[in-house]
Amino acid sequence: MSTLAKMASSRLFWPVVMLLVLFAINLVAFPGFFEITVRDGQLFGSLIDILRNGAPTLIIAVGMTLVIATRGIDLSVGAVAAISGAVACSIILGSPDPGSLATVAVAITVALLISLVLGVWNGFLVAALGIQPIIATLILMTAGRGVAMLITEGQILTVNSPPFKFLGSGFWLGVPIAVIIAAVVFGLAALITRRTALGMFIESVGINPEASRQAGVRARGLLFAVYTFCALCAAIAGLILTANTAAADANNTGLFIELDAILAVVIGGTSLAGGRYSLLGTLVGALVIQTLVTTVYTVGIPPIATMVFKAAVVTVVCLLQSPTTAEAFSGFRRRLALRAEKGVAAS
Amino acid sequence: MTKLLEAPATDRPTRPGRGTGTGGGAPSGSGRRRPLAAALGLITSPKYGPVTVTALLFVAIFVIGGFRYRGFFSGQVFLNLFVDNAYLIVLAVGMTFVILTGGIDLSVGAVVALSGMIAASLLQTGWSPGVVIPLILLLTSVLGLLVGLMIHVFKVQPFIATLAAMFLARGLCYVISQSSISITDPTFVQLAVSRIPLGAGLSITPSVIIAVVVVAIAVWVLHGTRFGRTVYAIGGGEQSGLLMGLPVARTKVLVYVISGFCSGLAGVLFTFYTLSGYPLTAIGTELDAIAAVVIGGTLLTGGYGFVLGSVLGVLVLGVIQTILTFEGTLSSWWTKIFIGALLLVFIILQKVLTARRR
Amino acid sequence: SGGSAASEGPKPLDELVVGFAQVGAESGWRTANTKDIQASFEEAGIELKFSDAQQKQENQIKAIRSYIQQQVDVIAFSPVVETGWDAVLNEAKAAGIPVVLTDRAVDSQDDSLYVSFLGSDFVKEGEKAGQWVLDEYADATEPVKIIQLEGTTGAAPAIDRAEGFADVISANPNLQVVASQTGDFTRAGGKQVTEALLKSNPDVDLIYAHNDDMGLGAIEAIEAAGMEPGVDIKIVTVDAVHDGMQALADGKINFIVECSPLLGKQLIDIVKQINDGETPEKRIITEETTFTQDEAIEALPDRQY
Amino acid sequence: MPHPLADSMESTVTQQTEPVGPAPTPVVEMRGISIGFPGVKALDGVDFRMFPGEVHSLMGENGAGKSTLIKALTGVYGIDAGTITLAGERVSFAGPAQAQAAGISTVYQEVNLLPNLSVAENIMLGREPRRFGGIDWRAMRRRSAELLAGLHLDLDPGSLLGDHSLAVQQLVAIARAIDVNAKVLILDEPTSSLDADEVAELFRVIRTLKEQGVAILFVSHFLDQVYEICDRLTVLRNGTLVGEYLTEELLRIDLVQKMIGKELTALDDLEHKARTAVVDESDAATFVSASRLGRRGAIAPADLPIAVGEVVGLAGLLGSGRTELARLLGGIDRADTGELSIHGEQVRLRTPRQAIGKRIAFSSENRRDEGIVGELTVRDNIVLALQADRGWFRPIPKKKQDELAQSYIQALNIRPGNPDALVRNLSGGNQQKVLLARWLAIAPRLLILDEPTRGIDIGAKAEIQKLVYTLAENGMSVLFISAELEEVLRLSHRVVVLRDRAVVADLENDGLTVDALLALIADGRVASDDEALDERTPAVAVAATPTTPTTTTPEGGRP
Numbered sequence A: 001m002s003t004l005a006k007m008a009s010s011r012l013f014w015p016v017v018m019l020l021v022l023f024a025i026n027l028v029a030f031p032g033f034f035e036i037t038v039r040d041g042q043l044f045g046s047l048i049d050i051l052r053n054g055a056p057t058l059i060i061a062v063g064m065t066l067v068i069a070t071r072g073i074d075l076s077v078g079a080v081a082a083i084s085g086a087v088a089c090s091i092i093l094g095s096p097d098p099g100s101l102a103t104v105a106v107a108i109t110v111a112l113l114i115s116l117v118l119g120v121w122n123g124f125l126v127a128a129l130g131i132q133p134i135i136a137t138l139i140l141m142t143a144g145r146g147v148a149m150l151i152t153e154g155q156i157l158t159v160n161s162p163p164f165k166f167l168g169s170g171f172w173l174g175v176p177i178a179v180i181i182a183a184v185v186f187g188l189a190a191l192i193t194r195r196t197a198l199g200m201f202i203e204s205v206g207i208n209p210e211a212s213r214q215a216g217v218r219a220r221g222l223l224f225a226v227y228t229f230c231a232l233c234a235a236i237a238g239l240i241l242t243a244n245t246a247a248a249d250a251n252n253t254g255l256f257i258e259l260d261a262i263l264a265v266v267i268g269g270t271s272l273a274g275g276r277y278s279l280l281g282t283l284v285g286a287l288v289i290q291t292l293v294t295t296v297y298t299v300g301i302p303p304i305a306t307m308v309f310k311a312a313v314v315t316v317v318c319l320l321q322s323p324t325t326a327e328a329f330s331g332f333r334r335r336l337a338l339r340a341e342k343g344v345a346a347s
Numbered sequence B: 001m002t003k004l005l006e007a008p009a010t011d012r013p014t015r016p017g018r019g020t021g022t023g024g025g026a027p028s029g030s031g032r033r034r035p036l037a038a039a040l041g042l043i044t045s046p047k048y049g050p051v052t053v054t055a056l057l058f059v060a061i062f063v064i065g066g067f068r069y070r071g072f073f074s075g076q077v078f079l080n081l082f083v084d085n086a087y088l089i090v091l092a093v094g095m096t097f098v099i100l101t102g103g104i105d106l107s108v109g110a111v112v113a114l115s116g117m118i119a120a121s122l123l124q125t126g127w128s129p130g131v132v133i134p135l136i137l138l139l140t141s142v143l144g145l146l147v148g149l150m151i152h153v154f155k156v157q158p159f160i161a162t163l164a165a166m167f168l169a170r171g172l173c174y175v176i177s178q179s180s181i182s183i184t185d186p187t188f189v190q191l192a193v194s195r196i197p198l199g200a201g202l203s204i205t206p207s208v209i210i211a212v213v214v215v216a217i218a219v220w221v222l223h224g225t226r227f228g229r230t231v232y233a234i235g236g237g238e239q240s241g242l243l244m245g246l247p248v249a250r251t252k253v254l255v256y257v258i259s260g261f262c263s264g265l266a267g268v269l270f271t272f273y274t275l276s277g278y279p280l281t282a283i284g285t286e287l288d289a290i291a292a293v294v295i296g297g298t299l300l301t302g303g304y305g306f307v308l309g310s311v312l313g314v315l316v317l318g319v320i321q322t323i324l325t326f327e328g329t330l331s332s333w334w335t336k337i338f339i340g341a342l343l344l345v346f347i348i349l350q351k352v353l354t355a356r357r358r
Numbered sequence C: 001s002g003g004s005a006a007s008e009g010p011k012p013l014d015e016l017v018v019g020f021a022q023v024g025a026e027s028g029w030r031t032a033n034t035k036d037i038q039a040s041f042e043e044a045g046i047e048l049k050f051s052d053a054q055q056k057q058e059n060q061i062k063a064i065r066s067y068i069q070q071q072v073d074v075i076a077f078s079p080v081v082e083t084g085w086d087a088v089l090n091e092a093k094a095a096g097i098p099v100v101l102t103d104r105a106v107d108s109q110d111d112s113l114y115v116s117f118l119g120s121d122f123v124k125e126g127e128k129a130g131q132w133v134l135d136e137y138a139d140a141t142e143p144v145k146i147i148q149l150e151g152t153t154g155a156a157p158a159i160d161r162a163e164g165f166a167d168v169i170s171a172n173p174n175l176q177v178v179a180s181q182t183g184d185f186t187r188a189g190g191k192q193v194t195e196a197l198l199k200s201n202p203d204v205d206l207i208y209a210h211n212d213d214m215g216l217g218a219i220e221a222i223e224a225a226g227m228e229p230g231v232d233i234k235i236v237t238v239d240a241v242h243d244g245m246q247a248l249a250d251g252k253i254n255f256i257v258e259c260s261p262l263l264g265k266q267l268i269d270i271v272k273q274i275n276d277g278e279t280p281e282k283r284i285i286t287e288e289t290t291f292t293q294d295e296a297i298e299a300l301p302d303r304q305y
Numbered sequence D: 001m002p003h004p005l006a007d008s009m010e011s012t013v014t015q016q017t018e019p020v021g022p023a024p025t026p027v028v029e030m031r032g033i034s035i036g037f038p039g040v041k042a043l044d045g046v047d048f049r050m051f052p053g054e055v056h057s058l059m060g061e062n063g064a065g066k067s068t069l070i071k072a073l074t075g076v077y078g079i080d081a082g083t084i085t086l087a088g089e090r091v092s093f094a095g096p097a098q099a100q101a102a103g104i105s106t107v108y109q110e111v112n113l114l115p116n117l118s119v120a121e122n123i124m125l126g127r128e129p130r131r132f133g134g135i136d137w138r139a140m141r142r143r144s145a146e147l148l149a150g151l152h153l154d155l156d157p158g159s160l161l162g163d164h165s166l167a168v169q170q171l172v173a174i175a176r177a178i179d180v181n182a183k184v185l186i187l188d189e190p191t192s193s194l195d196a197d198e199v200a201e202l203f204r205v206i207r208t209l210k211e212q213g214v215a216i217l218f219v220s221h222f223l224d225q226v227y228e229i230c231d232r233l234t235v236l237r238n239g240t241l242v243g244e245y246l247t248e249e250l251l252r253i254d255l256v257q258k259m260i261g262k263e264l265t266a267l268d269d270l271e272h273k274a275r276t277a278v279v280d281e282s283d284a285a286t287f288v289s290a291s292r293l294g295r296r297g298a299i300a301p302a303d304l305p306i307a308v309g310e311v312v313g314l315a316g317l318l319g320s321g322r323t324e325l326a327r328l329l330g331g332i333d334r335a336d337t338g339e340l341s342i343h344g345e346q347v348r349l350r351t352p353r354q355a356i357g358k359r360i361a362f363s364s365e366n367r368r369d370e371g372i373v374g375e376l377t378v379r380d381n382i383v384l385a386l387q388a389d390r391g392w393f394r395p396i397p398k399k400k401q402d403e404l405a406q407s408y409i410q411a412l413n414i415r416p417g418n419p420d421a422l423v424r425n426l427s428g429g430n431q432q433k434v435l436l437a438r439w440l441a442i443a444p445r446l447l448i449l450d451e452p453t454r455g456i457d458i459g460a461k462a463e464i465q466k467l468v469y470t471l472a473e474n475g476m477s478v479l480f481i482s483a484e485l486e487e488v489l490r491l492s493h494r495v496v497v498l499r500d501r502a503v504v505a506d507l508e509n510d511g512l513t514v515d516a517l518l519a520l521i522a523d524g525r526v527a528s529d530d531e532a533l534d535e536r537t538p539a540v541a542v543a544a545t546p547t548t549p550t551t552t553t554p555e556g557g558r559p
């Protein structure tokens, strides 16, 4: 009972419950939902799809979690994803040997380096100039997509490069590469922030910037690092998204992904007011969002009702997660217990 | 909990009195200052600085545009900023209330679309505009109320609560109709096409008048009523406001009702503008409204800012758009890059000019 | 200059100014459309004022107003949405500036507001696709399971292509659309939707995608599921962009209905006609065709986009 | 639930005649109040009552539950058990607004006002004068100017509250509270950042209100103030009631004993070791030396050498620039004139981090905004500065962190002693101790303490004073700022006096008296405010005629 109560009081309880409910709905609509088969040495099944398709959102959400923990927000991730995809594809297309590993390595490296520049740019606006994060990153959100389209000239750049495609739809030891990359990014972020003092500094700056400054925390450098990391995450996600269809679509790659990422972070229990963050929560949040998308497809929710369905799920999760609801629940439980006690006394 | 998207430390004047020369040692003795010093003081003051600078920059852009493009520097081009952006002004007014409390409302764009859809579909089935418009305002206010309750009672973060409302409103648009519906109701058409002459060949539309009235009311409410001051109080410190015995709960919910109402009204003005309802309309308009408010000098953390600043913010966005059309040769991507660049130049100038000696 | 061109007789071409308000650059198709128009005007030596509305009707209205103010000779635009143009078009009419619609129509009752509408008929495109399916499965005895990948919910092409298709295939009750889901006109969308739908409907026979890109995404998903696109599952799409044609030539797509973005030449013709004081035809349907695999192999070498 | 102490209390109190005020029934009566937070029982069956026309004090150590009891009364916290009656009527407030409407006016412990609004609004908001349905701004300014004048505060009501120092903000909060026609006025540590003059003003106001029959609850850790103004005391310890007493019948020593539950000796030790030890002030021993260090609009250029092992006190009225000067030394603000040298070597402190690198620690007076990081744990708050100094990639091992936290929790008696508790949930005084621990943890060579004993109970205060004493003995330099002059004198080898944001005197503390200091501080005001000062200084007796300071070194007037 007490462990159950403890679980129920965790911020992650309801999101996890929601995830399970969504799984159950899928299972009803499609009994083979949980089936995972091995086909040509590769894992295959709906759950694997959810993990693979959710990987880009998760990767961005990891970066976003750290940004949000510092009281910031990064709206430019979608544009950065589009730019990195566009850069990589145009390099691969422009090279004489698109299929070679070296070409792809160069393309990926350049794309990631450019994202670092973009991240530093965001960090500069936020940390050095002190512009409010939402506006600072709105600039790159708008202009960045323009830059991506400039690179592709508004066309979809289709590349025929097996090593690049491997990034999006390949498998290693049966596991999709995208999932492995996401796991690595997630693990590294967790390791770096929790095994060093970085996590504490990020939280401290997010909670009370002035007190942190006076305690000697270098908030400025920290903000630079965090925005740069977030842009790097966005670029990695952009590469995966692009490689998934082997085509750079500057218009649509990562469109609205910032909303999904922020939603994942918040469902995971991190407050947009900054401070304490939970990467594990973000993982759950990202899974909830991707499962939601898949559910819409498997259950066959008509496109016109999709948005309403999404609204309902988000609302329900938020309401269940609310401290008010928790209080109401515990009050109810107490009253039940009281009644039970009285019953015992009466008998 | 409710403070969203807080600016970094440098944005928040924690100890503004220190080392600025304003607010100096002898507040009582600060008599007449020289006009230049006064102007400088206005620019660097934490309260009026951003708005003043925004106004100056707006004028500067307008003048530069006038030199660069033929026919730009005219009264009608200026008035068209209001004609074309009346709905955005109303949206920005509602958004200002919300942001002043430290919240945010992402649903406004979708609600604009929704009220357009409701208007178009009801008018199509023969309802009278006299019923339809109040009904829309009522419905969007109720939506705002629900969002407000979700935020206040259930402590859901505004970003998320309004995101859910955005999904809902957009979803309802599709449910009403997937395709666009045109409006042929004579009253609406009349309101859409009629022009109010101001003399000298200048004219405005009824929407502009409505927007101006909304702005005037908002200014009065924010600066002249207890409700308005409580809005600022919540942005300054919700906990403190609560301990001071201010009606925090009611006010916090009400700002979302106001934002809902303004979105509904903006939606109606938008239908005057486009004479149709279309489920995909006004996507991303919430970002325009937020940008306008922030450019107008309101802090996203709440507590500091003015409605008139937000109006200026809308005008700035409008003038950027006007420059784009006058430029007339930009390809799609350069258009985006150009918007971003102008925004950047603007914000950096604003920042540099309001920067206070540290 | 001014809108009085018609009354003053033809102007030399290099004095003509045409304002074009484009929807945006939301797809490769649209970009090809923009490029073609810009190139055609350059070739014809007519000045083109171009504005990009970023998919927003209000921006387009602003652009048209600004063209009226700048007193261009002709205004051309691809409406973001069909409705709501009466006010601004009336202003253009009052200023005496002729308006040409490209690509998409407006639903105004008053058809004197524009001179001509040049563009495809989306419903007809859907019908063409449906007709091919109808013919292909003319003698099917068992139900044929179809998945439809819709365009962006609410977009006119998506609605019309679905409508035309549904109309035609209703002739054969064996043709069943078992799932219809939006893929937002993107490859990634097409891939993800197909991936999920293939899990719950593994025995699907045909996929009808509202554009090539979603079809290309579907191909990826089908291949990943270990099936052969074009054989195990047939694919019909609309647009005929280069990548789509390539896939058709490779046999991964079975049939494409063309929707040509190359409106530049025809638009120039209309502008010239107006300048010469002639009245162009009210409705000009773009010259479009359909492609099978063989036709695609033949056409591919000189495809421009 | 009757409290175990209830009976004994009856005997100590009820038979005594009500000391002041004619009304026989209590205006506030709380019975059996219990409040629990996760992990702590903040109040356990506490009884409390107040009579009209009395000044009542709530006494207890840090974390005893004083603030919680107040918040229970005004509806900020819901109570788990117990009843509250107001003027004979059962009440249960859902929030401070209701309590205020019912006639309870409160100044909470941390200044809870709105920095983004004007002073006038902060005073009047919620009951502003109206005109034509809107706020009557003019009347509002006029009224608040009157109220401020009532506290002898010369302040533009239109100025932003955030532009003023904490002390001024505290006065504004008081002005707000006394404006209401309240039956009950609650002041939770209102004098923590006020100097003697301001306290005198406040007491004058309190006396007036008391005469009007208002019941006043006054919480303070300053025993002198309590004994001066209060009629009765209620003592809490660890969330339980110890008893209710008449002030005049309870000896201070007994009160302290009741509060802490044991006898206090630390303080006496110190008192006897008068500050006579002479510090080596040769150049070699000077740790840090500021020369002509200043900042425009904040503090006039000032000289300030501090020797190794020396405690330098800063004295001055509020707004005299003590904090400003200290901030320059701590690297919080950048100096725009003058130089700073450490061991003779010239340095520039651009950020707090650089100062920390030089082992200079600055503990801010504004603990809520500039000190604690509320959502972090006690442990994280303690190691924060040390960790920041080491850099992020050299994390302090978990075990080391625990040891560190545990040792300071013990040394400073931080309660609750759980290193995983969120600092936000600690009582004000305990938060201050955590802050102190943070700075001690970096083993500073110069420790700048701006109001370190604010809000700290008498026992802890003595501990901190002893700590400062010992640290200095062991070679640490300390810059000590406190509104309490006795404390400054008790600890400092030297006292630097500021006025109008300039250093006006630098005195050797050999036999320096509070009177002499006060005279020096008040110099210039004495002439006009002579009588006022005379009866206004409660904590210390002031000579009617100012003694001229011996070593005045005027550094120019206002910057």
Ligand SMILES: Nc1ncnc2c1ncn2[C@@H]1O[C@H](COP(=O)(O)OP(=O)(O)OP(=O)(O)O)[C@@H](O)[C@H]1O
Pocket (backbone or CB within 6 Å): D037, D038, D040, D041, D042, D060, D061, D062, D063, D064, D065, D066, D067, D068, D069, D109, D415, D416, D425, D426, D427, D428, D429, D430, D455, D457
């Ligand atoms: N919101 C809260 N959550 C958890 N614990 C709390 C909370 N508020 C107070 N406490 C705990 O309740 C106890 C009493 O705190 P309170 O603030 O009433 O002390 P106090 O007597 O006012 O002390 P001080 O003199 O330091 O102000 C403390 O142990 C504190 O940690």
Ligand SMILES: Nc1ncnc2c1ncn2[C@@H]1O[C@H](COP(=O)(O)OP(=O)(O)OP(=O)(O)O)[C@@H](O)[C@H]1O
Pocket (backbone or CB within 6 Å): B017, B018, B023, B024, B025, B027, D153, D154, D155, D163, D164, D165, D166, D167, D168, D193, D316, D317, D318, D319, D320, D321, D322, D323, D324, D365, D483
């Ligand atoms: N009586 C007053 N009237 C107006 N402003 C005041 C007054 N007292 C202080 N201030 C404000 O306080 C600020 C300087 O206070 P500062 O904190 O430096 O002084 P201090 O000597 O440290 O005093 P304390 O810490 O006790 O407030 C200035 O910004 C000034 O505007």
Ligand SMILES: [Mg+2]
Pocket (backbone or CB within 6 Å): D066, D067, D068, D109, D188, D427, D428
């Ligand atoms: Mg307290």
Ligand SMILES: [Mg+2]
Pocket (backbone or CB within 6 Å): D165, D322, D323, D324, D365, D450
């Ligand atoms: Mg001070």
